[in-house]
Amino acid sequence: MKRKVLLIITSFVFLILTFAPIQLFSQEYKWFKGNTHTHTINSDGDSPPRVVVRWYRDHGYNFLMITDHNFVTEIKYIDTDKNDDFILIYGEEVTDSYKKTPVHLNCFGTGVYVSPQKGNSVIETLQRNIDAIRKAGGVPQINHPNWHWAFNDNEMKVLKNCKLFEIFNPGCNYFGGLDTPSMEKVWDSILTAGVVMYGMAVDDMHKLATDTGKGWVMVKAKELTTEAILNALENGQFYASNGVTIDEWNVTPEKYEIKIKGKSDWKYVTRFIGEGGKLLKKDGSLNPVYRFNGTEKYVRAVVMDSNGNFAWLQPYFIKK
Ligand SMILES: [Zn+2]
Numbered sequence: 001m002k003r004k005v006l007l008i009i010t011s012f013v014f015l016i017l018t019f020a021p022i023q024l025f026s027q028e029y030k031w032f033k034g035n036t037h038t039h040t041i042n043s044d045g046d047s048p049p050r051v052v053v054r055w056y057r058d059h060g061y062n063f064l065m066i067t068d069h070n071f072v073t074e075i076k077y078i079d080t081d082k083n084d085d086f087i088l089i090y091g092e093e094v095t096d097s098y099k100k101t102p103v104h105l106n107c108f109g110t111g112v113y114v115s116p117q118k119g120n121s122v123i124e125t126l127q128r129n130i131d132a133i134r135k136a137g138g139v140p141q142i143n144h145p146n147w148h149w150a151f152n153d154n155e156m157k158v159l160k161n162c163k164l165f166e167i168f169n170p171g172c173n174y175f176g177g178l179d180t181p182s183m184e185k186v187w188d189s190i191l192t193a194g195v196v197m198y199g200m201a202v203d204d205m206h207k208l209a210t211d212t213g214k215g216w217v218m219v220k221a222k223e224l225t226t227e228a229i230l231n232a233l234e235n236g237q238f239y240a241s242n243g244v245t246i247d248e249w250n251v252t253p254e255k256y257e258i259k260i261k262g263k264s265d266w267k268y269v270t271r272f273i274g275e276g277g278k279l280l281k282k283d284g285s286l287n288p289v290y291r292f293n294g295t296e297k298y299v300r301a302v303v304m305d306s307n308g309n310f311a312w313l314q315p316y317f318i319k320k
C-alpha cells in the first residue's frame with residue numbers, strides 16, 4: 001500500500017516536472033481563423049488572387065496562405081489594409097512527384113520560390129523538399145497524404161523537421177479504405193513512433209463557388225502577425241476543424257480540457273486518444289476533460305458532432 005502511494009506521488013511529481021503546460025486560457029491569447037491551402041489563377045484555381053482574398057476576408061477569416069503550384073503569388077499589393085484583422089502570409093505548394101506518386105508540400109512565410117527537389121523514393125522526395133523549404137526560411141506542411149493513396153505513416157514517421165500535415169483536405173480520402181489507413185490511423189502511428197506532427201484542416205480551394213469554407217485551423221496566438229501565427233502552428237497551439245467550434249482548450253499537468261461551442265439540439269462526442277490510437281476516454285458533454293494518469297505517451301482529442309463534423313485537437317506528449 002505504502003509503495004503504491006509513493007509511486008503515485010512520484011509519478012505525479014514527475015508529470016509536473018516533465019510536462020510543458022500550454023496556457024491557452026490566458027487572456028493574452030486570441031483565436032485566429034485561417035486557411036493554409038488556396039489556389040488562384042496563378043496556377044489551377046478559377047479566380048484571381050484579389051477575389052479569393054476578398055472571400056476569405058469577408059467570411060471571418062483572419063489569415064490566408066495562397067499556395068499556388070510551384071509559384072509564389074505576390075501578396076504585398078493585395079494585403080494593403082493594416083487594420084482589417086486580416087493578413088496574408090506568403091505561400092507556395094511545392095508540387096513534386098516520385099514516379100507517378102504525387103508529393104506536395106506547402107511552404108509558408110517566405111516569398112522565396114522553392115523548386116521541386118526530386119528524390120529516389122517518396123521518403124527522399126518528401127525530405128528533400130522539407131529541407132529546401134527550411135533552407136528558404138519557410139515552414140513546411142505535408143499535403144493530402146491519402147490523395148491518390150500517395151503515402152502514409154510508413155513514409156511520414158521517418159521524416160525530420162516537419163511539424164504540420166493535412167489531417168483533413170476535402171476529397172482526399174480522410175476515412176481511408178479497408179486496406180488503406182484513415183488519416184487518424186496514420187496520425188497515431190506517427191505519434192506513437194515519437195514523431196511530433198500536428199494535424200491541419202484546409203480548403204485546398206480551386207473553385208471559389210464550391211471549395212471554400214470546407215476546412216480551416218483556429219490558431220491561438222498573442223497577435224495577428226506572420227511570425228506569431230507560424231510559431232503557434234509549429235507549437236501545436238491550434239485545432240483543425242471542418243465544422244465544430246471550440247471555445248476554449250487548455251492543457252495543464254493534470255488534465256486536457258475542452259469547451260465546445262455547442263449548437264442547440266446537436267450532440268457532441270469527444271474521443272481522447274493515446275498511444276497506438278487507443279481510446280482513453282469518450283465524453284459526451286460540452287466540457288470534456290481527460291485527467292492524466294502518468295502512463296500516457298501522448299494524448300490528443302477529436303470532437304465529432306451529430307452531423308458528422310469534426311474538430312481535431314493537437315497531441316500533447318508527456319516526456320518520460
Ligand atoms: Zn496538392
Ligand SMILES: [Zn+2]
Pocket residue numbers: 037038039093204
Ligand atoms: Zn493544392
